[in-house]
Amino acid sequence: MQTITQQSVAYIEENLLQPITLETVAIEMGYSKYHFHRTFVREVGMSATEYIKHRRLVLAAHQLLYTEERIIDIALNSYFESQEAFTRAFKKYYSLPPGKYRSLFVQKKGDEPMTNSEIKGWFLSGSHPHLYKLTADQEVVHYGSQSVRLESKEALGEECFATIMQQFKAKQFIGKRMKFTGFVKTEQVEQSCGLWMRVDGTSQDILQFDNMHNRPITGTTEWNYYTIILDIPDDSSIISIGLLLSGKGRVWVDHLSFEEVDDNTPSTNMDPEAELASEPMNLSFEEV
Template sequence: MYSQMIRQSVEFIETNIHEPLSLSILAKEAGFSKYHFHRIFQKEIGVSASEYIRYRRLANAVHMLLYTDEKIIDIAFYYHFESQESFTRSFKKYYQIPPGQYRKLMSKLTLQREEITMKDSQLLKGWNLSGSNPFHYEMAIDRKNVHKGKASGCLKAIQPSASQDFATMMQQFKADKYLNKRLKLTGFIKTKDVDISCGLWMRIDDRLGDVLQFDNMSNRPITGDTEWNHYSIVLDIPKNSAVIAFGVLLSGNGSVWVDGIRFEEVDEHTPTTNMDFTEELLDEPVNLSFEEWIEH
């Protein structure tokens, strides 16, 4: 029930990442007490708001280290670290080496890696490229647009795509460990020039390949240009489930980045997002003589 509010808070953080940010500011913006905001943010995102701000500032700092000539102390102050020493301590916690050494080691390596086009989906461990016309798309590792850590996954159209074209970078795994449980898929997504839609998706199949549960965010699509934000899907895993498939879907043209994907078991108080097509079924057949019509 708080997902939309948390997305608004994440958007506020991303927009003001180089401004002073505190729990009080975020809670006031969201219209909650500090304690209540802290609790729901951590439950939804998996880390506290302060920890989230810290690693997002560090990810932005990495971008400046690799793609600008700004001094380390200026980068530290720009992202509101108290000193270069405190910036270095935080940086080493996430990246294991000091920022200056990171800049020297990674700059040339990053540029070399960006020149590699990952057309072979087997190069991206664990992920497969699929869709209606996958040769119009490519998936790759991106070390420039990153939400946390050193890389994100990217899916983009490399040829003009028709409205019916789509592609997905996806994985699938056995459902055995999650039978009779409710599973929540979350991830951070960023988009550019998406003209139709994109989003996370998850599908639960039985051993015959029949779909038991499904959601592709078609009722809440992501379009256009968006900064990193948090999205989720919640599905039940029935006892006869065999396969859990998931990924990020891009319809039409544009680019989508995905990072920080995780799964967690949730209880019945977390509503599912399953697209129940059975609700559209009629109780019995109608208009079998073809003589009835809809009056306007």
Template sequence: MSYQPIIQKSIKYIENNLHEDLSLESVAQFAGFSRYHFHRVFQKETGVTISEYVRYRRIANSASMLINTDEKIIDIAFYYHFETQESFSRSFKKYYKLPPGQYRKIMGQLMFQREETVLKNEQRLKGWLLSGSHPANYRMGIDRKIFHKGKGSGFLKSSTVQSNDEFATMMQQFKANKYLGKRIKLSGFLKSQSIEGYCGFWLRVDNTIGDVLQFDNMSDRPITGSTEWNHYYIVLDVPQNSSLISFGVLLSGKGQVWVDEFKFEEVDKKTPTTNIDFTSNILDEPTNLSFEE
């Protein structure tokens, strides 16, 4: 059984109610599971418990409010259900190594960089390449105002795109040696805005001569329009003759997509793959050669 739709539905509920009273019981009830079963499922799918997820998302949103608004620290603390400003400061410092006030001051100063410096650094994102059919019509970079966890997220956005037939990807490639003969899972969090085509993660496994052995670009479960942060994943096998693994985020047409917390992990063979089988529509033999049907 795939729990991904249930987890995504639950995360959407959490994201929409971070300023409300959230508990394991309330989220499990929304999902239609017992608290103990849902606790196990959520942690297995996302790598964190529900309480930890709620805590770090509240802290991340608080960090964003600190640098993007003039709201008082105590008001931010109460908005995200911290009992006191002191308890909020302790939790905030745990994640950001700075108290809220100092974080606001330091990050606020960094935000006043000159726009040309920001634009110059956008296309130079460590480890990531901009590719696709029309990469010159897109921009990629780090967003310090919108993020799922930590201090920033990666983004890919259209700039001079003319149609939804154009696409770009923010991607990486690495050797397959470590994962030969294994089943791997690429997961992460994604947020979208005004996507006119579609966006999603993608993962591809190639052999030494460039043949595609396994591939998924979420074209059968596309993300469109505007969506809040949610969890997505791809699962593929890495055959013994694999040489290269490529992955990234794809944006087709106009819009903007943010990604955060990419993670690779090995999973067991009980976990279904999401590989797109391009041979499934190939006929076993020729048919209708006289065009009578």
């Protein structure tokens, strides 16, 4: 079941080229403008108005690089009142005016897509990492100028999975509740994918873990917002975070964040004991 934030992000993504505002999204979600604004800012870290503006700028950057649309038309289609207003916003976001951005980065016809397999700070792991490909993608982007794409290379067995991940020391996060979030887009994911986070103790035992197994992303989906929230116990040693893809498919991830939240924010820790019954049941096999 999607959260209100995920529902609103999905609605925004579907209607970016429509005249939507904070008010129209709030009404669509069935909330007052003020309650929806507070909820969205608390979850995403920016207002819905800022989110819409940033996403339209990313789409505009894509049009500059991959179409021959005039800048004035791109500006108006992105709901800026003038080319001058669009140029100011674009330059603030990309540090270049749109015309300069197009002349510097536009691809010539027949060029290969702009990609880069080196992702600083991240590495590819999993059961069969050699059957997957990791790429920095500058064409399919949610925020900024590039995302990361993880995809299967060929037919895979059901047991195959890969992850893009990184690990770091837990010391500075001890005693805190941490939220790992990001935007994910998928294409033909046959089994599942999702963000994941694990907290290991000093004895190398798993103290906290969530891989979205109880809320997997499958099939083909547009960009949406996903969250993992775990506590960092006193005996924590290492924190691992990443994106997991099981089986065949293609998945993009962008705009990740890792930040502290208060204790009122529910943890998503997948406690294996929580799934166990407290006593045996239906020993006679008569219950249905």
